[in-house]
């Protein structure tokens with residue numbers, strides 16, 4: 422069916438009053454058509470440009486210090502936090518008394534129900550535990566399950582904190598580089614086995630992957646689990662971008678794919694990316710294997726890292742126990758930004774190729790055809806176009822010639838970025 426006809430039919434259905442706007446939106450994923458029927462889906466305005474100056478934002482302060490660049494780097498978004506999440510925080514603060522707090526049952530219940538409803542995985546309540554942050558948790562797990570001199574496998578180009586904390590703790594980083602093929606990446610499962618030796622203790626998996634936004638398929642996850650289980654290697658699976666699965670895709674939690682995955686896997690995730698509350702530092706772990714879970718909890722306990730703050734508890738319950746309409750609509754907006762940037766580059770600057778993310782708000786741009794060295798490439802974006810980005814080389818092997826662009830912002834910022842880039846290349 423032609424798009425115009427489809428929009429007209431959805432609009433007619435909406436105007437008939439037979440179907441509620443939310444249901445119509447949920448069924449069609451098409452806000453444009455719902456609005457054409459004179460109906461509103463939610464009161465959220467992702468086009469609103471919010472002034473973040475004076476809020477101690479790392480993203481904005483650095484951009485300002487560098488002479489007022491467009492801040493499209495570090496991974497937080499420029500949208501307001503989901504209203505029910507801010508309401509929960511404000512409501513709690515207004516009650517004034519902020520004493521030491523235990524984690525209530527409904528925290529665990531909200532998480533278990535969310536994962537079952539959104540990801541189709543039924544967890545036991547005991548598998549879930551609070552953790553102060555995903556990277557805090559991964560760094561703690563590196564210390565808990567390995568010793569200095571042991572090997573930690575990563576799959577570059579990948580989120581730089583994995584290497585930073587593993588190396589900072591005296592572990593040896595071993596690379597199993599991703600394979601770049603047909604404009605996207607896959608894991609090199611044949612090579613993985615050859616990287617493992619008797620000093621290898623763990624593999625850090627980024628699921629979905631940052632940068633690149635790949636959502637790993639079930640088959641690859643099953644095979645990773647088989648290989649790791651065979652060699653006594655545990656898998657730390659960072660799933661912080663999982664709730665930002667785009668295009669109707671469903672996130673697959675690593676530990677859910679097989680008995681082997683449940684035996685070797687520890688999932689680190691949290692509400693901070695999807696609900697844009699990164700500065701509030703909260704996360705959770707899902708660890709089905711009792712022995713690994715108890716050892717890790719004991720490690721955190723002995724360092725007093727198991728006490729959650731009041732905002733952490735309130736925001737997690739609010740994020741996971743509401744109808745996720747805000748999240749779904751925000752993800753449609755992100756998809757619109759991705760499509761806009763990808764179409765613009767394909768049309769106007771075809772030498773820059775986009776690795777289209779399947780999840781999240783980070784675009785990985787293949788700029789190798791511009792023929793610039795890495796300093797020249799970063800300078801093109803930052804000095805000439807005035808866009809603050811993340812340098813592809815910080816993601817290590819395979820990152821040269823690439824940059825990472827954060828499009829979690831109003832579309833007008835994406836438009837400005839694209840026209841600045843075009844002008845800089847003229």
Ligand SMILES: Cc1ncc(COP(=O)(O)O)c(C=O)c1O
Pocket residue numbers: 496553554555556557580627631659661662691693699702703704
């Ligand atoms: C893959 C990945 N893991 C973890 C983090 C940070 O998580 P946290 O703030 O909970 O340490 C980020 C932030 O960009 C990320 O992209």
